[in-house]
Amino acid sequence: MRESVPSPATAAQLAAAAARRSKPHTCKDCGAHPETPCIQASDGRHLCAACAYIHRLRTRQQEAAAASRQAAEQAARLLADEHLLVLAVDYTPGEPTASGNPRPPAAARITAIDRDGTPVCDRTLRLTGPRTPGAPAHATDPAETTADPHRPAHRPHRPGLDRE
Ligand SMILES: [Zn+2]
Structure with missing residues (x-):
């Protein structure tokens, strides 16, 4: 009398095969x-x-x-909004620390144009303290309220949009 040989598959494998069928x-x-x-x-x-x-x-x-x-x-x-301003911000990376760790950006150049493409603002702002290296020499303190030399003279001041 011969006995059937059990399958080497586990119960989970047999269940998976039945599910596939x-x-x-x-x-x-x-x-x-x-x-x-x-x-x-x-x-x-x-x-x-x-x-x-x-x-x-x-x-x-x-x-x-x-x-x-x-x-x-x-x-x-x-584009239908007459108050549209398009901003672009380019960051100047900060110089790494002496141990090579990265620093946050040292400066940000902020450029703004209106919906006609006319430049409204082009400033480089220092984002770190004055003694921290990495910012361009022409970067200004964000708190300064000097007039933007790049602003076209014919453009009227727009409260809430211009920063002066
Ligand atoms: Zn098919």
Whole structure:
């Protein structure tokens, strides 16, 4: 009398294999019968690997198109505002400490243009104390209230927007 030889697989492996067998193996999109179980897509359909990949790409395309439309609408709203100012801040990195650790930025060049592209402000502000190295020589203290030499003379003062 012969006895059956037990499988070397663990109970967990047998359960996983049974679960794989119960998953669908027919793609709901192209009808393929892949060896591995189909992947459940975001819309709930079970798809083969290729169709699931295509589905993810199409979903990302739709999300990117929606984001692009929102960005265009936001840009149109911003450009319609007569008080629009576009700021650019370029930081001058601080010199590292003697031990090589980085310091915070030493200065910031702040450039502002209005919606027509006319420069409104171009200043370099010192962000550290006067004895801390790294800031350009022309950097000014942010607390100083001197007039901006780069401001065009014909532009009127705009309270709340100009810093003087
Ligand atoms: Zn498919």
